[in-house]
Amino acid sequence: MPFSIATWNINSVRLRLPLVERFLLEHAPDVLCLQETKCPNDQFPTKAFRAIGYEHVEINGQKGYHGVATLARRPIRLAEKREFCAMGDTRHLSVTVNAGSRDLLVHNFYVPAGGDEPDPAINPKFRHKLDFLDEMRSVRADQGEASASVLVGDLNIAPLETDVWSHKQLLKVVSHTPVETETLEDLRVRGGWVDLMRRHIPPEEHIYTWWSYRAKDWDDSDRGRRLDHVWSSDNLAPHLASVEVLREARGWDRPSDHVPVIARFDLD
DNA sequence: ATGGTAGGACGCCTA
Numbered sequence: 062m063p064f065s066i067a068t069w070n071i072n073s074v075r076l077r078l079p080l081v082e083r084f085l086l087e088h089a090p091d092v093l094c095l096q097e098t099k100c101p102n103d104q105f106p107t108k109a110f111r112a113i114g115y116e117h118v119e120i121n122g123q124k125g126y127h128g129v130a131t132l133a134r135r136p137i138r139l140a141e142k143r144e145f146c147a148m149g150d151t152r153h154l155s156v157t158v159n160a161g162s163r164d165l166l167v168h169n170f171y172v173p174a175g176g177d178e179p180d181p182a183i184n185p186k187f188r189h190k191l192d193f194l195d196e197m198r199s200v201r202a203d204q205g206e207a208s209a210s211v212l213v214g215d216l217n218i219a220p221l222e223t224d225v226w227s228h229k230q231l232l233k234v235v236s237h238t239p240v241e242t243e244t245l246e247d248l249r250v251r252g253g254w255v256d257l258m259r260r261h262i263p264p265e266e267h268i269y270t271w272w273s274y275r276a277k278d279w280d281d282s283d284r285g286r287r288l289d290h291v292w293s294s295d296n297l298a299p300h301l302a303s304v305e306v307l308r309e310a311r312g313w314d315r316p317s318d319h320v321p322v323i324a325r326f327d328l329d
Numbered sequence: 330a331t332g333g334t335a336g337g338a339c340g341c342c343t344a
Binding site (some may be wrong): 072073076097099124125126127174176186217273274275276277315318 | 332333334335336337338342343344
């Protein structure tokens with residue numbers, strides 16, 4: 062059976078509700094994980110999603126900042142809303158969903174951006190980002206009652222040289238510093254996670270999922286970064302059918318600075 | 330070398 066899951070940092074779910082609706086109607090993923098919803102739980106537009114077939118919604122939001130939500134066409138069960146670094150930030154939500162013969166555990170993450178200065182001694186936001194990654198080590202692909210796991214979200218790190226427009230020019234820019242890229246790759250591998258985007262698209266090929274708002278000519282200059290990720294446990298990776306990065310969404314009216322990533326599976 | 334844009338909530342933080 063086909064099964065698909067998408068991730069998208071939406072940068073305000075209320076402002077961009079029409080864009081999310083368009084995406085769901087055109088691409089119909091079984092599950093969509095949103096980050097940066099910037100929406101208190103009691104104001105989340107659940108009804109709008111139910112009206113277009115996404116009847117199952119779990120949210121972990123707060124006023125003003127952060128916030129994640131997971132929408133699905135089929136039943137999902139809340140597994141956990143985990144708090145990281147005892148900050149009270151809404152940056153994680155996990156659910157289980159049935160897919161073929163499996164129960165999948167789906168983690169939805171919004172990792173702290175980390176500020177501008179890549180020095181934990183003088184920048185508390187960068188310290189927070191590193192501490193958050195340290196806590197993420199306990200989120201393992203083989204953990205839990207589910208028989209397979211998926212981890213998606215805005216991880217705010219571009220780990221490979223081809224995940225940024227210029228490796229050399231971004232080595233000291235937060236999101237691509239060696240301490241971040243090495244930590245992320247280490248926690249991914251040790252946690253038993255497979256980078257599905259890179260399983261489908263070879264590491265020689267550049268992939269970006271984010272382009273700054275601060276460039277009018279984002280498409281021509283193409284100074285992007287791959288900050289959004291789709292990981293899975295080993296047992297799911299052989300069933301991956303495709304990965305699609307919806308670059309065109311960056312050109313939609315009043316866009317998010319991130320675009321959706323869709324992973325499709327063929328499951329038994 | 331710097332400043333450039335965007336969102337939430339309404340002076341300023343975060344990305």
